[in-house]
Amino acid sequence: MLVAWNYHYRNSPMDHIDPRARWIFSFAFLFAVTQTWNPLLLAGLFAIALVWYAMGRVSWKDARRGWLLISFMLFSMIVVNTIITGGGAGGVVPPGGQLVWPDGFSLFGRHLTYGLTVERLWFAISQLMRILGISLLFILIPYTMDSRAYGATFSKLGLPDRLAYTMELAFRFIPSLARNLAVTLDAQKARGFELEKVRGGLIKKIARIAPLLIPLTMNAILSSEDIANAMDLRGFGQRKRTWLFALQYHWWDWVLIAFSVVLLVGVTVLVHALGMGGFAVPAWFYTFFAG
Amino acid sequence: MEEKKSIWKFGTREVVYAAIGAALYAVLTYALNFLQLPGTGNVTMRPAIVIPMFFGIAFGPIVGFIAGFVGNILADLLSGYGFWFWWDLGNGIVGLLPGLFSALIVNYRAGKSILLAELSVILGSGLGMGLASVSERWVSGADWNTVLVANFLPAFLTDIANGLVLLPLLMVAFAAVINRSGRG
Numbered sequence: 001m002l003v004a005w006n007y008h009y010r011n012s013p014m015d016h017i018d019p020r021a022r023w024i025f026s027f028a029f030l031f032a033v034t035q036t037w038n039p040l041l042l043a044g045l046f047a048i049a050l051v052w053y054a055m056g057r058v059s060w061k062d063a064r065r066g067w068l069l070i071s072f073m074l075f076s077m078i079v080v081n082t083i084i085t086g087g088g089a090g091g092v093v094p095p096g097g098q099l100v101w102p103d104g105f106s107l108f109g110r111h112l113t114y115g116l117t118v119e120r121l122w123f124a125i126s127q128l129m130r131i132l133g134i135s136l137l138f139i140l141i142p143y144t145m146d147s148r149a150y151g152a153t154f155s156k157l158g159l160p161d162r163l164a165y166t167m168e169l170a171f172r173f174i175p176s177l178a179r180n181l182a183v184t185l186d187a188q189k190a191r192g193f194e195l196e197k198v199r200g201g202l203i204k205k206i207a208r209i210a211p212l213l214i215p216l217t218m219n220a221i222l223s224s225e226d227i228a229n230a231m232d233l234r235g236f237g238q239r240k241r242t243w244l245f246a247l248q249y250h251w252w253d254w255v256l257i258a259f260s261v262v263l264l265v266g267v268t269v270l271v272h273a274l275g276m277g278g279f280a281v282p283a284w285f286y287t288f289f290a291g
Numbered sequence: 292m293e294e295k296k297s298i299w300k301f302g303t304r305e306v307v308y309a310a311i312g313a314a315l316y317a318v319l320t321y322a323l324n325f326l327q328l329p330g331t332g333n334v335t336m337r338p339a340i341v342i343p344m345f346f347g348i349a350f351g352p353i354v355g356f357i358a359g360f361v362g363n364i365l366a367d368l369l370s371g372y373g374f375w376f377w378w379d380l381g382n383g384i385v386g387l388l389p390g391l392f393s394a395l396i397v398n399y400r401a402g403k404s405i406l407l408a409e410l411s412v413i414l415g416s417g418l419g420m421g422l423a424s425v426s427e428r429w430v431s432g433a434d435w436n437t438v439l440v441a442n443f444l445p446a447f448l449t450d451i452a453n454g455l456v457l458l459p460l461l462m463v464a465f466a467a468v469i470n471r472s473g474r475g
Contacts, residue, residue, distance in 0.1 A: 006368070030376070034429050065370065077427075081437045092432050123432070131431050138374040142367070162306050163357070169310035170317070170361050174369070177311075177318045202336070202449075206456045209338045213319070213457060214464045217342065220311045221349075222468065228307040236303050 006142045012057035014144045019153040021253035021260075022145070025052075026137050028260035032267035033133055037092055037279035039122070041267060042129045048263075049133035056144045066139045074131060082124045083116060092279045093123045100289055118289050122281040147171050152243035161241045177220060184216045298351040298394045305354050312346035312358025312386075315339075317365035324370065339366075340450050341457040343386025344415065348408050348458070349399075349465055352390025359386030359419070377430065381423025385450060388415030389458075399466035405459045412454030420446040 009015055014022075029052075033045045060067075097117035104113040151168025155161055185195065188211050195212060271277030319339035343362060347355020360383030367374060389411035396404040424442035427433040433442070 026374075037432065069370075076441060077431055077433065077437070081433065081441065127432055134430070141374050142369075147368075162301060166306050166309045166313070166357055167361055169307065170313035170365060173310055173314035174318060174365065177314050178322075181318055181322055202452055203456055205336060206338055206453055209323070210457060210460050213338065213341070214460060216319075217315060217345070217461060218464055218468050220315055221308070221465070222472070224304075224307045224311045228304045231303050231307065236306075 006062065007144065007146055009146075010057050010144070012144065013055040014057070014140065016250075016252075017256060018247055018249050018253040019145055019149045020157055020247065021249070021256045022141075023153065023157065024257050025260040026141075028264040029137055030134060032264050033130055035267055035271045036277040037123075037126055037130075038271075038276050039126060039280060039282050041270065041276065042126055042133075045267075046129040046133045049136040053136040053140055056140045058140060058143045062143055063139060066142070070132075070135045070139065074128065077131065078124045078127050082120060082127060093117075093119050098286065098289065118286060119281055122285055123279065126279070146245070148245045149247070152245045152247055155241065155243060156247055162237060165236075165241060177216075180219060181212075181216055184212060184219075188212060188215075298390060299353065300351065301353050305350060308346060308350045309354040309357035309361070312342055312350075312354060313361035313365060316342040316358055316362025317369055320362070320366035321369045336449055336453065338453045338457060340382070340385060340416075340453050341461065343382065344389045344408075344412055344454050344458055345461045345465075347386040347388065347390030347415070348393050348396060348411065348462065350390075351393050352387045355386030355388075355390035355393075356383040357386075359383040377426030378423045381419040381421075381426075381446075384419035384422060385415045388418060399462040399469070405462060408458055408462060409455055412458055413451055416447050416450035416454060420450060 029045065029049070033042070036042060097119035100116045100118055100121060101114055104111055106112070148171075150171060151164045154167060155164035185193075189195075193211050195208075200208075316339050319342060320337060323336070323338060339362075340359075343355050343359030346358040360379050363379045363382035364374065367379075389408060392407050392411040395407055398404055420443055424438050424446065427438055427442050428435075
């Protein structure tokens with residue numbers, strides 16, 4: 001089995017931004033956007049997310065798999081829950097409102113009535129801006145951040161060395177564990193094990209994974225003893241760790257960090273001090289359904 | 292006589308176990324993504340969720356948490372799904388809670404130990420997937436019905452099914468490994 005990271009260098013603006021500044025901005029955006037349903041603020045934040053995504057220069061072909069998952073999530077959350085079933089908007093959209101089709105509509109010669117309100121429709125658009133905005137930022141990470149950078153980044157952001165190194169080590173184990181998985185799978189197939197043809201109910205399906213899962217896990221645990229011993233012999237954890245992957249802030253990283261702080265503080269003030277966080281439908285949106 | 296284990300220790304061995312657990316969880320999730328729940332459109336079975344549960348039971352709550360939290364991040368990075376903090380945290384809790392029971396478990400083959408582990412699976416999955424699902428209230432603006440039916444129940448039920456079936460098998464196999472290698 002081939003397990004490969006999705007990252008490759010594209011010489012995009014994103015490749016030149018320090019990973020620490022990127023994480024700080026991403027989290028500032030996340031905490032800012034989840035505070036508000038205000039249409040103006042959401043539209044502004046969504047525009048920022050679009051610019052950010054464009055800076056990654058990630059092609060559709062590269063990110064297609066991730067976007068398919070997000071499309072499914074958006075469809076079930078917004079189309080099914082908010083628009084079709086009328087759920088998903090509780091607690092934010094007040095009850096009642098103006099019907100989109102007050103007299104019903106005709107479909108295939110039949111007259112239908114449907115309780116979709118303008119408010120719920122706008123809420124669906126707001127949800128789209130919010131979730132898509134978050135997705136635009138975070139889906140970019142696997143494609144534009146070097147996997148060698150994670151340990152050093154989180155260490156420099158203040159995570160204890162042991163935790164940061166755990167993350168670094170986990171990245172390094174992935175290729176060898178993927179190879180072990182392929183070897184184990186081949187060995188079990190030689191004994192008649194058929195993972196692809198697992199039939200039956202849920203419990204039977206789960207239990208059929210055991211011949212693959214157990215040897216792989218036990219082998220991994222046994223081999224980790226040698227790794228731990230080797231690390232102890234080299235004095236792991238005796239002093240502050242240095243990282244092979246060098247990180248260096250540039251002036252534009254500081255600008256981005258300052259912008260992240262302004263963004264988060266600005267949205268927080270607008271929402272909590274000036275009361276701009278609430279859900280509202282812009283007046284112009286009602287004109288589409290006026291008559 | 293049963294000896295007491297320190298469940299909060301995080302030395303070199305725990306660093307390696309946590310990293311191995313996270314990488315295993317990520318690789319297995321990535322490799323077994325094609326296994327769909329019978330009768331559902333796009334809900335995967337994710338049997339790999341047993342890895343953070345087992346690492347929690349075997350090596351403590353910190354190892355279990357990291358195996359779930361970092362493993363879920365790595366699995367999403369491998370699959371190109373991005374970064375979903377609350378679901379990563381939820382997966383971490385699925386590993387952390389069984390870890391809190393690890394001090395009570397000395398003989399991994401004993402019926403009482405397996406029962407305790409099964410209980411920890413239910414509590415961990417409930418708390419972890421509960422937190423991740425509830426996060427959709429403030430992240431996506433979902434209502435309680437959506438949180439419960441679309442987010443919590445599919446994740447919780449598949450997690451406990453995987454945990455209840457696979458965790459005892461891993462524990463018994465681990466007991467054999469301990470006996471054979473003279474550890475423990």
